[in-house]
Amino acid sequence: MAVNENAELEELIRNATGGAANAPVTEAEPTDEGGGIDFDTLLLVARRSLLWLVLLIGLGLTGAWLFLRYTKPVYQSSSLLKIDEKTEAGALGLGGALGSGVDNQQSINKLSGEVELIKSNIIYRRLRDSLDLNVNYYAEGTVLESELYGLSPFKVEYSGSVIYNTKFNLKFSSPQQVQISYLLGGQEQNTTQAIDKPFQIGGMTLVIQRTINFNQEVLDRSYHFIINDEGAINGYLDRNLLVEIVNPSANTIQISFLEFNPDKARAIVNRIDTVYLQEKLAQKRAASAQTLKFLDQQLNENGQNLERAAENFQDFVRRTKTYDVRSSVTELKAQVEKLNDERLALEEKRVLLSDLTSRVERGNITTREDLTVEQSIPGLATLADPQLSQQLGDLNGLLLDLRRVERSNRETTEAVKSRQDRIAYAKDNIRQTLLQNQRLLGKQLAKLNEQWNAVNAELQLVPERATEEDRLKRPLALYENTYVMLMGKKADFNIAMAGTTPDFQILSPASLPAAPISPVRLMVYAIGLASGIALGLGLMAVRYLMHNTVTNVRELERATTASVLGVIPTYDKEKMAVSKLVVDKSPKSAISESIRSIRTNLDFISSAKKKRLISVTSTISGEGKTFVSVNLGGIIALSEQRVVILDLDMRKPKVNIAFGAENIKGISTILIEKHGVMECIQHTSIPTLDFISAGPTPPNPSELIISPKFDEMLTELHQVYDVILIDTPPVGLVTDGILIMRKADIPIYIVRANYSKKAFLKNINKVIRANNFTRLCTVLNDARASGLYGYGYGYGYGYGYGQGYYEETKPVESTLTRLRKRFS
Structure with missing residues (x-):
């Protein structure tokens, strides 16, 4: 519907401008025609949706409570x-x-x-x-x-x-x-x-x-x-x-x-x-029973093998007379080493006996009187022969005594010879003792050699026996260990059969649940709250995206290239069915002050000292065009300027209704030269404010406006009045408004807050570019400081397909609207 409406508006504007809207435009397009996020509008939508947000949050929490109430906890x-x-x-x-x-x-x-x-x-x-x-x-x-x-x-x-x-x-x-x-x-x-x-x-x-x-x-x-x-x-x-x-x-x-x-x-x-x-x-x-059966079978087979291995090893022991060949090798080696040590000791004794024999023959037992025989011959103690030691000691004493005697006697003396004879006798005894010891040593050496040969022969047989022993011991040890192991496992499994335990542990036994896992109350309430908030924010977003009406001055400034002449607040002092002159009754009200501000701004655009032609128009009916025209004319008239208001909306005249006058004659009769201008002027409660009603509706309003008689009428009125203020038809519906705006010194375009569509603002820009309206200004009407709607009167234009205008309709406030007003 919005797309069709915009298309129709654009078509009407093109018709009104004679196709100028399609002409090439040299002026740059505005950089901002409502794009981006309008935070003022967003704040307004949020404020209006606050009650819905609260209701949706309450609905979400109620739904969460109902869910918890009718859901079994798990x-x-x-x-x-x-x-x-x-x-x-x-x-x-x-x-x-x-x-x-x-x-x-x-x-x-x-x-x-x-x-x-x-x-x-x-x-x-x-x-x-x-x-x-x-x-x-x-x-x-x-x-x-x-x-x-x-x-x-x-x-x-x-x-x-x-x-x-x-x-x-x-x-x-x-x-x-x-x-x-x-x-x-x-x-x-x-x-x-x-x-x-x-x-x-x-x-x-x-x-x-x-x-x-x-x-x-x-x-x-x-x-x-x-x-x-x-x-x-x-x-x-x-x-x-x-x-x-x-x-x-x-x-x-x-x-x-x-x-x-x-x-x-x-x-x-x-x-x-x-x-x-x-x-x-x-x-x-069951597994243990199968294992025991397997163990019995293995024990039987292994026992037979173990018995055969034991018999073979017994035969080897009987033959070799040993249970451990390797341990006997150590023993044989020890015997060989011992025999070698004994042979070496006997050889040393034999050498010592030979040395003693030589010494005895030479008579060189000791060389010093202060030394004994054992001290002079250290190895004598190894012979362990006390008799020989005694004989050698006696011989040594005789030799020492002989030396003392020879110092004082000759060899021929009896004393020397007697001592020599005793020494010879002692030597013979020692020779016999030494010879006897040498024979004994010889027998001992022969016996040791026989033993050494026997032990060495045993050592030669050790490798062969060790290999045979290892070959016999290997299966014996294997079968014996396996048999013992199987017997132990059988005993273990017999015990396990009586006390079998499972191969698992209960690390954490089941406990009584303290709280349900579903639904989680906090989570459900959080979801309900989040759902309510999300729905509320979604509603705000939808309302913001679908918000297609102008709500504040910022939107008007952002979307149009025309300057904003002023803002007229909502008039809520009384409910009006039609537009009326209110500035004379409430000169100190906010609406009067706002219109005075518009009058002042008009003086900046065009000097108040010269004649001015001001046109007031809008896109469609119901935007407050007549209300602004009547009250703006009243404010200008109160400043000691003579003002006349012309109602050129001949299809739907409203100015006469605003002043409570008749519409028998007026603009239409003047243009067809039925009446003169002065005959049609009607006076108001303000002495300097007059108006001319539209008169009877003609079949051709546009042709009358472009006739030379219209310009003549304006020239005649300029001779009497300082300001001519024209209430034009809506430019979005008929071409009359564009024709009048071309003649005006200051064209004013009315936009009604919360009523005019944002698409209308684009049409304003197209009108300005197509007609080069450099002084076109906009006025935001019915702007609300609070959350209330409108200033109470409802009226509107519309063009039917067979007639002209649509019938007037007054918006009916819904219950929700009234609640929102009370809430605000």
Whole structure:
């Protein structure tokens, strides 16, 4: 609609200007015709939308509260398990001992398999058997129902052809009777039965029993229960059970369960841990039994091999008379070294005996009197022969005595000869002793040589025996170690069979959830608040983007090249159905002051001392053109200037209505020369202000305006009046306004705040460029300082397709508009 309206306006302007709007324009286009963000308009839209923002925020918070009120809280209970999976061969340490068939390099990370085991029917079946999941008990609430897990005041036992997954409603009429209703075959069934007594429903036998939670309050509430089949339970567990691998490196698994009842969630997680433990124990016992069977088989085979290896080694020991060849080598080497040391000692003794023999023959036992024989011959002690030492000591004493005697006697003297004889005798005794010792040494050396040869022969056989011993010991040690190891493992697994433990640890057992994971109250309220704010801001953005009317002077200045002559505020002193002269009644009001400001600005544009022709026009009807014309003329007239107002809107005359006068004759009759100018002048309450009404509506207003008679009328009026103020038709609808504006000294263009479209401002620029209106000024009418709308009167022009103008319409204020006014 806005695009069509703008197109029509442009077409009308082109028609009014004779196609001048399409002529080349040498003047540069304005750099800013409303582009960018207008913060004043944005602030105005935000102020007007503040109530909506508050309402939307309240709506968002209300929606959040309703969501929390009608949504069941979901609780999550979790436990953390550490899995230490090992292969059985790796656990036995048999990878290297048993060779092929055992792979100790198998992966120990079987977490994915453990996850599937936990979520398998094996665990689900154990859960159904250990937990009371077959029947769900509920209590009816005002809005929501709540599950009575472990707290139900009654218990149901059933048998026969069970009706699964059907809601059975219960109402206890007394402690002994209960009313039951249910749907069967699409029809509601009702029955009253006694408590603790079996009764039939279809082919199913039911017994309703009271529990310890049954009390008097139960009679005031409604309950229902559902019997679940295996598929329903498995589906329930699949939907709410979550098993995740938390840390593959640490082999940790988290088991989580979602439930509306926190006690039930914790009970299920703890039971899953328990049944998983039991299943793992059963698997380990089965694996242990298979391992024991394998160990018995290996022990039998290894025992036979060990027996054969032991017999072969026994034959070797009998033949070699040793259990350890390498240790005997050390022993033989030690014997050889010992024999070599003994031979060396005997050789030293033999050399010493030879030396003693030489000394005895020479008589050179000692050379000094102050030395003994042992001191003179150090090796004498090694002979360990006290008799020889005694004989040598006696001989040495005789030799010393002989030397003393020879100093004082000759060799022929008896004293010398007797001592020589004794020395000769002593030497003979020593020779016999030395000879005896030499013979003994010879025998000892011969015996040592025999022993050395025997030991050396044994050493020559050691390498061969050592090789044979290693060959026999190798299988013996292998079979013996394996046998001992297998016996130990068998004992360990026999013990494990009695006390098998699972290969996992419960690092964090399931705890009672303190708060629900969904919905999170703070998050829901935050989302509601954010949604309200987002919708409010979105509404502001939409209203700003769809805000296509002029609201303030800034928009007018930014979008038009014409100067702004002034701003007329909203006149809210009284509600006017039509335009009136108000400046004479309220000379001190804001509207009077604003029009005086416009009068002053007009004096700057055109001197007040000369005759002036002022035209007042607008784009469409309803922008306050007549109101401004009447009151601007009144203000100028109050400044002692003679003013006449001409109503050239001959299709829809309004000036006479503003002054409460008749429209029998006027401009139209003057131009057709039916009446004279002076005959049509009408006076007002202001002595210097007159007006000429439009007169009867002619069929050709445009032709009358361009006739020479119109110029003659203006010339005649200039002789009497200082200012001629013309109320022209809207330029966006007819061509008359453009024709009059060309004749005016100061064309004034009226823009009404919150009424005139922003597209009209572009049309103003086109009119200025097409007609070279250098003095065209704009006036912003009905500008509001507060949030109120308009100055109370509603009127408007419009051109019908068959007539001329559209009919006047007065905007009807909605309830929201009135609320907004009150809020502002």
